[in-house]
Amino acid sequence: MRRYIVLFILYFIIYLLLSGGTYFTDIFFAAVVAAIASALTAKLLVRNEEKLELRRLYYLLKYFFRYMLVDEIRAHIDVARRVLTGEIRPGIVAVPYYVGSNYAKTLIANSITNTPGTVVVGIDDREKLMYVHWIDVKALDPSTCRMYISRVFEEYAIKIFE
Amino acid sequence: MRGGISRSSAAIISLAIALSLILVYFAAKGGLGGHPSASIVGIGQFIVNNTYNVFNRTYWAGSPEAVTSIIWDYRGFDTIFETTVLFAAVMAALLLVPGGIRGRVQGAGKDEGLTLIVKTASKIISCIVVVLALNLALRGYISPGGGFAGGSSYAIAPLLLIAGLSVFYLVRLGYRLSRAIGLRTLGLVGLVVVSSLPLLYMGYIIQNQAKPGSMFPGYPVFLGPLYLGGSLIYMNVFEFLVVSMEFIIIFIAMFLLDRGCGGSA
Numbered sequence: 001m002r003r004y005i006v007l008f009i010l011y012f013i014i015y016l017l018l019s020g021g022t023y024f025t026d027i028f029f030a031a032v033v034a035a036i037a038s039a040l041t042a043k044l045l046v047r048n049e050e051k052l053e054l055r056r057l058y059y060l061l062k063y064f065f066r067y068m069l070v071d072e073i074r075a076h077i078d079v080a081r082r083v084l085t086g087e088i089r090p091g092i093v094a095v096p097y098y099v100g101s102n103y104a105k106t107l108i109a110n111s112i113t114n115t116p117g118t119v120v121v122g123i124d125d126r127e128k129l130m131y132v133h134w135i136d137v138k139a140l141d142p143s144t145c146r147m148y149i150s151r152v153f154e155e156y157a158i159k160i161f162e
Numbered sequence: 163m164r165g166g167i168s169r170s171s172a173a174i175i176s177l178a179i180a181l182s183l184i185l186v187y188f189a190a191k192g193g194l195g196g197h198p199s200a201s202i203v204g205i206g207q208f209i210v211n212n213t214y215n216v217f218n219r220t221y222w223a224g225s226p227e228a229v230t231s232i233i234w235d236y237r238g239f240d241t242i243f244e245t246t247v248l249f250a251a252v253m254a255a256l257l258l259v260p261g262g263i264r265g266r267v268q269g270a271g272k273d274e275g276l277t278l279i280v281k282t283a284s285k286i287i288s289c290i291v292v293v294l295a296l297n298l299a300l301r302g303y304i305s306p307g308g309g310f311a312g313g314s315s316y317a318i319a320p321l322l323l324i325a326g327l328s329v330f331y332l333v334r335l336g337y338r339l340s341r342a343i344g345l346r347t348l349g350l351v352g353l354v355v356v357s358s359l360p361l362l363y364m365g366y367i368i369q370n371q372a373k374p375g376s377m378f379p380g381y382p383v384f385l386g387p388l389y390l391g392g393s394l395i396y397m398n399v400f401e402f403l404v405v406s407m408e409f410i411i412i413f414i415a416m417f418l419l420d421r422g423c424g425g426s427a
Contacts, residue, residue: 011293018297019305025389026301033296041289044335106282123277 003046007038056160063156067111071152075115082117082135091137092121093145094129097154104154104161111153118149168340174347181354188361209236258325276326284326288319295319299402303391309401316402317409329417339414342407349403356396370394 011034019026046052082088095112099105109120112132122131129142132149139145146154212218214226223231233241258276299312323332360369365378370392372380381392 014290014293015297018294019301023389024387025304028388029300033293033300037289037292037296040292044285045289102278102282106279109279110283120279123279125278 001049002052003042003049004038006049006052007042007045008034010034011037051161059156059159063160066156067153071111071115075117079116079135088135089137090133090135092131092133093137093140093149094142095132095145095149096129096142097146097150098128099154099157099162101161104157107157107161108150108153112150171340171344171347174344174351178347178351178354181351181358184361185354185358185367188358189367255321255325258322280326284322288322291315291319291322295402295406299398300395302398303394304389309398310405312398313402313405313407314409316406317413320410321413324413324417329414332414337410337414339411339418342410342414346404346407346411349400349407352400353397353404356393356400368393 012030015030015033016022016026019030097105097108099108105123105125109123109130112118112130113120117135119133120130121133123129124131130150132145134145134149138148208221209228209232212221213223213228213231215222223235225231225235295312295316295318297312298307298315299309302308302312320332320337323335357368360366360376360378363376363378365376366373369376369378370381371383372378381390381396383390383392
Protein backbone atom coordinates (compact mmCIF):
# COMPACT_ATOMS: atom_id res chain seq x y z
CA MET A 1 0.00 0.00 0.00
CA ARG A 2 2.83 2.37 0.92
CA ARG A 3 4.30 2.26 -2.60
CA TYR A 4 0.99 3.36 -4.14
CA ILE A 5 0.78 6.34 -1.78
CA VAL A 6 4.40 7.40 -2.30
CA LEU A 7 4.14 7.15 -6.09
CA PHE A 8 0.77 8.93 -6.02
CA ILE A 9 2.37 11.90 -4.25
CA LEU A 10 5.34 11.90 -6.66
CA TYR A 11 3.17 11.75 -9.79
CA PHE A 12 0.79 14.35 -8.34
CA ILE A 13 3.73 16.76 -7.90
CA ILE A 14 5.14 15.98 -11.39
CA TYR A 15 1.73 16.59 -13.00
CA LEU A 16 1.30 19.95 -11.25
CA LEU A 17 4.86 20.99 -12.14
CA LEU A 18 4.19 20.13 -15.81
CA SER A 19 0.88 22.03 -15.73
CA GLY A 20 2.41 25.08 -14.11
CA GLY A 21 -0.94 25.88 -12.51
CA THR A 22 -2.88 25.12 -9.35
CA TYR A 23 -6.41 25.67 -10.62
CA PHE A 24 -9.00 23.24 -9.29
CA THR A 25 -9.20 21.50 -12.69
CA ASP A 26 -5.46 20.83 -12.68
CA ILE A 27 -5.49 19.52 -9.11
CA PHE A 28 -8.45 17.26 -9.91
CA PHE A 29 -6.82 15.76 -13.02
CA ALA A 30 -3.46 15.55 -11.24
CA ALA A 31 -5.13 13.31 -8.65
CA VAL A 32 -6.85 11.21 -11.36
CA VAL A 33 -3.63 10.77 -13.39
CA ALA A 34 -1.52 10.10 -10.28
CA ALA A 35 -3.98 7.41 -9.19
CA ILE A 36 -3.95 5.71 -12.62
CA ALA A 37 -0.18 5.98 -13.03
CA SER A 38 0.63 4.72 -9.52
CA ALA A 39 -1.74 1.77 -9.97
CA LEU A 40 -0.03 0.91 -13.27
CA THR A 41 3.59 1.36 -12.20
CA ALA A 42 3.89 0.71 -8.44
CA LYS A 43 4.83 -2.96 -8.79
CA LEU A 44 7.22 -2.14 -11.65
CA LEU A 45 9.16 0.43 -9.65
CA VAL A 46 9.07 -0.71 -6.01
CA ARG A 47 9.69 -4.33 -5.09
CA ASN A 48 10.13 -3.97 -1.32
CA GLU A 49 7.90 -1.21 0.01
CA GLU A 50 9.23 -1.57 3.55
CA LYS A 51 12.24 0.38 2.31
CA LEU A 52 10.22 3.55 1.57
CA GLU A 53 11.16 5.51 4.68
CA LEU A 54 11.56 9.21 5.44
CA ARG A 55 15.15 8.57 6.54
CA ARG A 56 16.07 7.46 3.03
CA LEU A 57 14.28 10.45 1.50
CA TYR A 58 16.34 12.71 3.79
CA TYR A 59 19.58 11.10 2.55
CA LEU A 60 18.40 11.35 -1.06
CA LEU A 61 17.79 15.09 -0.75
CA LYS A 62 21.05 15.57 1.16
CA TYR A 63 22.89 13.65 -1.54
CA PHE A 64 21.22 15.64 -4.33
CA PHE A 65 22.41 18.97 -2.92
CA ARG A 66 25.85 17.62 -2.01
CA TYR A 67 26.30 16.14 -5.49
CA MET A 68 25.09 19.21 -7.37
CA LEU A 69 26.85 21.81 -5.23
CA VAL A 70 30.12 20.08 -4.25
CA ASP A 71 31.01 17.11 -6.49
CA GLU A 72 29.77 18.64 -9.75
CA ILE A 73 31.46 22.01 -9.22
CA ARG A 74 34.73 20.42 -8.11
CA ALA A 75 34.79 18.16 -11.21
CA HIS A 76 33.86 21.02 -13.55
CA ILE A 77 36.71 23.21 -12.24
CA ASP A 78 39.16 20.30 -12.52
CA VAL A 79 38.21 19.51 -16.14
CA ALA A 80 38.15 23.20 -17.12
CA ARG A 81 41.74 23.48 -15.79
CA ARG A 82 42.77 20.40 -17.79
CA VAL A 83 41.20 21.80 -20.96
CA LEU A 84 43.29 24.98 -20.58
CA THR A 85 46.57 23.31 -19.57
CA GLY A 86 46.27 20.11 -21.63
CA GLU A 87 47.30 18.02 -18.60
CA ILE A 88 45.51 14.76 -19.37
CA ARG A 89 46.38 11.09 -18.89
CA PRO A 90 43.25 9.34 -20.16
CA GLY A 91 42.60 5.64 -19.63
CA ILE A 92 40.04 3.07 -18.60
CA VAL A 93 40.16 1.69 -15.04
CA ALA A 94 38.16 -0.95 -13.16
CA VAL A 95 36.20 0.33 -10.15
CA PRO A 96 34.67 -2.23 -7.77
CA TYR A 97 31.29 -1.75 -6.09
CA TYR A 98 29.67 -3.60 -3.23
CA VAL A 99 25.97 -2.69 -3.52
CA GLY A 100 23.29 -5.21 -4.48
CA SER A 101 20.23 -3.29 -5.63
CA ASN A 102 19.87 -2.10 -9.22
CA TYR A 103 18.80 1.38 -8.11
CA ALA A 104 22.01 1.76 -6.07
CA LYS A 105 24.15 0.60 -8.98
CA THR A 106 22.34 2.98 -11.34
CA LEU A 107 22.78 5.89 -8.91
CA ILE A 108 26.54 5.21 -8.64
CA ALA A 109 27.03 4.75 -12.40
CA ASN A 110 25.01 7.84 -13.32
CA SER A 111 26.77 9.89 -10.64
CA ILE A 112 30.15 8.90 -12.10
CA THR A 113 29.05 9.58 -15.69
CA ASN A 114 27.40 12.89 -14.88
CA THR A 115 30.54 14.42 -13.35
CA PRO A 116 32.91 15.68 -16.07
CA GLY A 117 36.14 13.71 -16.36
CA THR A 118 34.73 10.26 -15.66
CA VAL A 119 32.38 8.13 -17.78
CA VAL A 120 31.16 4.60 -17.04
CA VAL A 121 31.67 2.65 -20.27
CA GLY A 122 30.68 -0.81 -19.05
CA ILE A 123 29.50 -2.79 -16.07
CA ASP A 124 30.27 -6.39 -15.15
CA ASP A 125 27.68 -7.47 -12.62
CA ARG A 126 29.24 -10.89 -12.05
CA GLU A 127 32.65 -9.49 -11.07
CA LYS A 128 30.99 -6.41 -9.51
CA LEU A 129 33.19 -4.03 -11.50
CA MET A 130 32.44 -0.83 -13.38
CA TYR A 131 34.78 0.15 -16.18
CA VAL A 132 35.35 3.89 -16.03
CA HIS A 133 37.00 6.14 -18.58
CA TRP A 134 39.03 8.61 -16.53
CA ILE A 135 40.54 11.81 -17.89
CA ASP A 136 43.45 11.67 -15.41
CA VAL A 137 44.38 8.15 -14.35
CA LYS A 138 45.85 8.61 -10.87
CA ALA A 139 46.00 4.91 -10.01
CA LEU A 140 45.50 1.49 -11.60
CA ASP A 141 44.72 -0.48 -8.45
CA PRO A 142 40.88 -0.98 -8.31
CA SER A 143 40.42 -0.11 -4.64
CA THR A 144 42.47 3.09 -4.96
CA CYS A 145 40.43 4.04 -8.05
CA ARG A 146 37.28 3.50 -6.03
CA MET A 147 38.63 5.89 -3.35
CA TYR A 148 39.08 8.62 -5.98
CA ILE A 149 36.01 8.01 -8.11
CA SER A 150 33.02 6.43 -6.41
CA ARG A 151 33.50 6.04 -2.63
CA VAL A 152 31.26 9.00 -1.66
CA PHE A 153 28.62 8.08 -4.23
CA GLU A 154 28.51 4.52 -2.95
CA GLU A 155 28.25 5.57 0.71
CA TYR A 156 25.14 7.60 -0.11
CA ALA A 157 23.75 4.92 -2.45
CA ILE A 158 23.90 2.44 0.46
CA LYS A 159 22.09 4.85 2.79
CA ILE A 160 19.43 5.62 0.16
CA PHE A 161 18.71 2.26 -1.48
CA GLU A 162 20.25 -0.65 0.42
CA MET B 163 -6.49 -16.65 -29.92
CA ARG B 164 -4.22 -17.20 -32.89
CA GLY B 165 -5.45 -15.61 -36.11
CA GLY B 166 -9.00 -15.04 -34.83
CA ILE B 167 -10.92 -12.10 -33.49
CA SER B 168 -12.81 -12.49 -30.22
CA ARG B 169 -16.58 -12.10 -30.25
CA SER B 170 -16.52 -8.86 -28.21
CA SER B 171 -14.04 -7.09 -30.49
CA ALA B 172 -16.04 -8.24 -33.53
CA ALA B 173 -19.11 -6.63 -31.94
CA ILE B 174 -17.18 -3.40 -31.25
CA ILE B 175 -15.84 -3.27 -34.81
CA SER B 176 -19.28 -3.76 -36.38
CA LEU B 177 -20.66 -1.06 -34.06
CA ALA B 178 -17.91 1.30 -35.21
CA ILE B 179 -18.67 0.58 -38.85
CA ALA B 180 -22.39 1.13 -38.29
CA LEU B 181 -21.76 4.45 -36.53
CA SER B 182 -19.40 5.59 -39.31
CA LEU B 183 -22.07 4.82 -41.93
CA ILE B 184 -24.61 6.84 -39.95
CA LEU B 185 -22.10 9.72 -39.82
CA VAL B 186 -21.62 9.61 -43.59
CA TYR B 187 -25.41 9.64 -44.08
CA PHE B 188 -25.86 12.72 -41.94
CA ALA B 189 -22.87 14.43 -43.58
CA ALA B 190 -24.50 13.90 -46.97
CA LYS B 191 -27.78 15.33 -45.63
CA GLY B 192 -26.13 18.63 -44.62
CA GLY B 193 -24.89 17.70 -41.16
CA LEU B 194 -21.59 19.49 -41.76
CA GLY B 195 -23.26 22.86 -41.23
CA GLY B 196 -23.27 26.03 -43.31
CA HIS B 197 -20.32 27.49 -45.22
CA PRO B 198 -18.11 30.00 -43.42
CA SER B 199 -18.66 33.62 -44.36
CA ALA B 200 -16.57 35.26 -47.06
CA SER B 201 -14.73 37.47 -44.57
CA ILE B 202 -12.88 34.57 -42.91
CA VAL B 203 -11.76 32.86 -46.13
CA GLY B 204 -9.51 35.79 -47.07
CA ILE B 205 -6.31 33.81 -46.61
CA GLY B 206 -7.70 30.98 -48.77
CA GLN B 207 -8.62 33.55 -51.41
CA PHE B 208 -5.07 34.93 -51.29
CA ILE B 209 -3.59 31.49 -51.88
CA VAL B 210 -5.96 30.61 -54.72
CA ASN B 211 -5.27 33.97 -56.39
CA ASN B 212 -1.50 33.85 -56.05
CA THR B 213 -0.12 30.31 -55.97
CA TYR B 214 0.03 29.93 -59.78
CA ASN B 215 -0.66 33.47 -60.91
CA VAL B 216 1.36 33.71 -64.15
CA PHE B 217 0.13 37.28 -64.74
CA ASN B 218 1.24 38.68 -61.38
CA ARG B 219 4.19 36.81 -59.98
CA THR B 220 4.73 39.03 -56.92
CA TYR B 221 3.57 36.39 -54.41
CA TRP B 222 3.34 33.30 -56.60
CA ALA B 223 4.71 29.88 -55.65
CA GLY B 224 5.13 28.61 -59.19
CA SER B 225 2.89 25.62 -58.63
CA PRO B 226 -0.80 24.96 -59.22
CA GLU B 227 -0.82 22.56 -56.24
CA ALA B 228 -1.96 24.91 -53.46
CA VAL B 229 -1.44 22.51 -50.55
CA THR B 230 2.19 21.77 -51.44
CA SER B 231 2.78 25.48 -52.00
CA ILE B 232 1.51 26.21 -48.50
CA ILE B 233 3.56 23.44 -46.92
CA TRP B 234 6.87 24.20 -48.68
CA ASP B 235 6.55 27.89 -49.52
CA TYR B 236 4.07 30.08 -47.64
CA ARG B 237 4.44 28.09 -44.41
CA GLY B 238 7.79 26.40 -45.12
CA PHE B 239 9.41 27.22 -41.78
CA ASP B 240 6.84 25.08 -40.02
CA THR B 241 7.64 22.10 -42.25
CA ILE B 242 11.40 22.48 -41.79
CA PHE B 243 11.05 22.57 -38.02
CA GLU B 244 8.66 19.61 -37.97
CA THR B 245 11.21 17.64 -39.98
CA THR B 246 13.96 18.66 -37.55
CA VAL B 247 11.92 17.55 -34.56
CA LEU B 248 11.17 14.17 -36.13
CA PHE B 249 14.82 13.76 -37.15
CA ALA B 250 16.00 14.40 -33.58
CA ALA B 251 13.36 12.02 -32.18
CA VAL B 252 14.36 9.20 -34.53
CA MET B 253 18.04 9.83 -33.74
CA ALA B 254 17.25 9.37 -30.03
CA ALA B 255 15.34 6.17 -30.81
CA LEU B 256 18.27 4.83 -32.84
CA LEU B 257 20.60 5.30 -29.85
CA LEU B 258 18.54 2.65 -28.09
CA VAL B 259 18.93 -0.01 -30.77
CA PRO B 260 20.98 -2.85 -29.27
CA GLY B 261 24.12 -3.47 -31.27
CA GLY B 262 24.05 -0.04 -32.91
CA ILE B 263 22.78 1.08 -36.30
CA ARG B 264 24.99 -1.34 -38.22
CA GLY B 265 22.61 -4.04 -37.10
CA ARG B 266 25.16 -6.21 -35.28
CA VAL B 267 23.04 -8.62 -33.27
CA GLN B 268 24.53 -9.22 -29.84
CA GLY B 269 23.90 -12.58 -28.23
CA ALA B 270 21.45 -13.61 -30.92
CA GLY B 271 18.57 -15.67 -29.61
CA LYS B 272 18.90 -14.38 -26.04
CA ASP B 273 16.82 -11.60 -24.56
CA GLU B 274 19.40 -9.94 -22.40
CA GLY B 275 18.66 -6.36 -23.41
CA LEU B 276 21.10 -3.59 -22.49
CA THR B 277 23.09 -3.13 -19.26
CA LEU B 278 21.28 -3.03 -15.94
CA ILE B 279 21.94 0.73 -15.74
CA VAL B 280 19.94 1.33 -18.94
CA LYS B 281 17.27 -1.13 -17.80
CA THR B 282 16.77 0.62 -14.46
CA ALA B 283 16.85 4.10 -15.98
CA SER B 284 14.39 3.21 -18.76
CA LYS B 285 11.96 1.79 -16.20
CA ILE B 286 11.99 5.04 -14.21
CA ILE B 287 11.79 7.28 -17.29
CA SER B 288 8.98 5.25 -18.87
CA CYS B 289 6.88 5.78 -15.72
CA ILE B 290 7.43 9.55 -15.84
CA VAL B 291 6.59 9.52 -19.57
CA VAL B 292 3.15 8.07 -18.70
CA VAL B 293 2.39 11.09 -16.48
CA LEU B 294 3.79 13.54 -19.05
CA ALA B 295 1.70 12.00 -21.85
CA LEU B 296 -1.52 12.07 -19.82
CA ASN B 297 -0.76 15.68 -18.89
CA LEU B 298 -0.36 16.62 -22.58
CA ALA B 299 -3.64 14.90 -23.47
CA LEU B 300 -5.76 16.19 -20.58
CA ARG B 301 -4.54 19.80 -20.80
CA GLY B 302 -4.83 19.85 -24.61
CA TYR B 303 -7.63 22.46 -24.49
CA ILE B 304 -5.72 24.75 -22.10
CA SER B 305 -2.14 24.65 -23.37
CA PRO B 306 -0.36 23.21 -26.45
CA GLY B 307 -0.68 19.44 -26.71
CA GLY B 308 -3.79 17.33 -27.14
CA GLY B 309 -4.79 13.76 -27.74
CA PHE B 310 -2.48 13.11 -30.70
CA ALA B 311 0.61 14.64 -29.05
CA GLY B 312 -0.19 12.89 -25.76
CA GLY B 313 -0.85 9.54 -27.42
CA SER B 314 2.37 9.59 -29.41
CA SER B 315 4.31 10.64 -26.29
CA TYR B 316 2.73 7.78 -24.34
CA ALA B 317 4.08 5.35 -26.95
CA ILE B 318 7.62 6.29 -25.85
CA ALA B 319 7.05 4.43 -22.56
CA PRO B 320 6.62 0.93 -24.10
CA LEU B 321 9.25 1.72 -26.75
CA LEU B 322 11.79 2.48 -24.00
CA LEU B 323 10.91 -0.77 -22.24
CA ILE B 324 11.24 -2.75 -25.49
CA ALA B 325 14.61 -1.16 -26.27
CA GLY B 326 15.98 -1.30 -22.74
CA LEU B 327 14.56 -4.64 -21.61
CA SER B 328 12.67 -6.72 -24.17
CA VAL B 329 9.32 -7.07 -25.88
CA PHE B 330 8.55 -10.06 -23.67
CA TYR B 331 8.98 -7.91 -20.56
CA LEU B 332 6.37 -5.57 -22.04
CA VAL B 333 3.98 -8.44 -22.72
CA ARG B 334 4.45 -9.71 -19.14
CA LEU B 335 3.54 -6.21 -17.87
CA GLY B 336 0.13 -6.60 -19.50
CA TYR B 337 0.67 -4.88 -22.86
CA ARG B 338 -1.13 -7.47 -25.01
CA LEU B 339 -1.94 -7.08 -28.68
CA SER B 340 -5.58 -8.11 -28.17
CA ARG B 341 -6.01 -5.66 -25.28
CA ALA B 342 -4.43 -2.79 -27.26
CA ILE B 343 -6.67 -3.51 -30.26
CA GLY B 344 -9.74 -3.50 -28.00
CA LEU B 345 -8.80 -0.19 -26.35
CA ARG B 346 -8.07 1.39 -29.72
CA THR B 347 -11.48 0.39 -31.03
CA LEU B 348 -13.05 1.70 -27.83
CA GLY B 349 -11.31 5.05 -28.44
CA LEU B 350 -12.59 5.24 -32.01
CA VAL B 351 -16.15 4.39 -30.91
CA GLY B 352 -15.84 7.14 -28.28
CA LEU B 353 -14.80 9.67 -30.94
CA VAL B 354 -17.73 8.66 -33.16
CA VAL B 355 -20.23 8.85 -30.28
CA VAL B 356 -19.04 12.29 -29.10
CA SER B 357 -19.02 13.68 -32.64
CA SER B 358 -22.42 12.26 -33.62
CA LEU B 359 -24.30 12.97 -30.37
CA PRO B 360 -25.30 16.50 -31.54
CA LEU B 361 -27.14 14.87 -34.49
CA LEU B 362 -29.76 13.60 -32.04
CA TYR B 363 -30.57 17.28 -31.31
CA MET B 364 -30.69 18.18 -35.02
CA GLY B 365 -27.19 19.67 -34.69
CA TYR B 366 -24.03 19.21 -36.78
CA ILE B 367 -21.39 16.49 -36.79
CA ILE B 368 -18.48 17.25 -34.42
CA GLN B 369 -20.43 20.18 -32.99
CA ASN B 370 -18.92 21.43 -29.74
CA GLN B 371 -20.81 24.54 -28.61
CA ALA B 372 -24.24 25.91 -29.49
CA LYS B 373 -24.39 27.32 -33.04
CA PRO B 374 -26.96 29.32 -34.98
CA GLY B 375 -29.25 26.98 -36.90
CA SER B 376 -28.76 24.06 -34.53
CA MET B 377 -30.84 22.90 -31.58
CA PHE B 378 -27.86 21.28 -29.85
CA PRO B 379 -27.19 23.19 -26.59
CA GLY B 380 -23.45 22.36 -26.66
CA TYR B 381 -21.29 20.18 -24.42
CA PRO B 382 -20.88 21.61 -20.90
CA VAL B 383 -17.83 23.88 -20.65
CA PHE B 384 -17.95 23.89 -16.85
CA LEU B 385 -18.98 20.96 -14.69
CA GLY B 386 -19.23 22.37 -11.19
CA PRO B 387 -15.76 23.74 -10.42
CA LEU B 388 -14.20 21.74 -13.30
CA TYR B 389 -13.30 23.48 -16.58
CA LEU B 390 -13.72 20.93 -19.39
CA GLY B 391 -13.73 22.94 -22.62
CA GLY B 392 -16.95 21.38 -23.97
CA SER B 393 -16.37 18.33 -26.16
CA LEU B 394 -12.63 19.01 -26.48
CA ILE B 395 -11.63 17.02 -23.41
CA TYR B 396 -13.58 13.92 -24.52
CA MET B 397 -12.10 14.20 -28.01
CA ASN B 398 -8.60 14.48 -26.55
CA VAL B 399 -9.07 11.51 -24.21
CA PHE B 400 -10.44 9.23 -26.96
CA GLU B 401 -7.85 10.45 -29.46
CA PHE B 402 -5.17 9.70 -26.85
CA LEU B 403 -6.54 6.17 -26.52
CA VAL B 404 -6.61 5.60 -30.29
CA VAL B 405 -3.15 7.02 -31.06
CA SER B 406 -1.29 5.53 -28.07
CA MET B 407 -2.73 2.06 -28.64
CA GLU B 408 -2.04 2.22 -32.39
CA PHE B 409 1.64 2.95 -31.76
CA ILE B 410 1.79 0.16 -29.17
CA ILE B 411 0.17 -2.28 -31.63
CA ILE B 412 2.77 -1.40 -34.28
CA PHE B 413 5.69 -1.72 -31.82
CA ILE B 414 4.60 -5.05 -30.35
CA ALA B 415 3.68 -6.53 -33.73
CA MET B 416 6.95 -5.35 -35.30
CA PHE B 417 9.16 -6.70 -32.52
CA LEU B 418 7.27 -9.99 -32.28
CA LEU B 419 7.52 -10.42 -36.05
CA ASP B 420 11.23 -9.70 -35.81
CA ARG B 421 11.61 -12.37 -33.12
CA GLY B 422 9.50 -14.83 -35.08
CA CYS B 423 11.96 -14.94 -37.98
CA GLY B 424 14.93 -13.75 -35.94
CA GLY B 425 16.90 -16.97 -36.28
CA SER B 426 18.34 -15.86 -39.60
CA ALA B 427 19.22 -12.36 -38.35
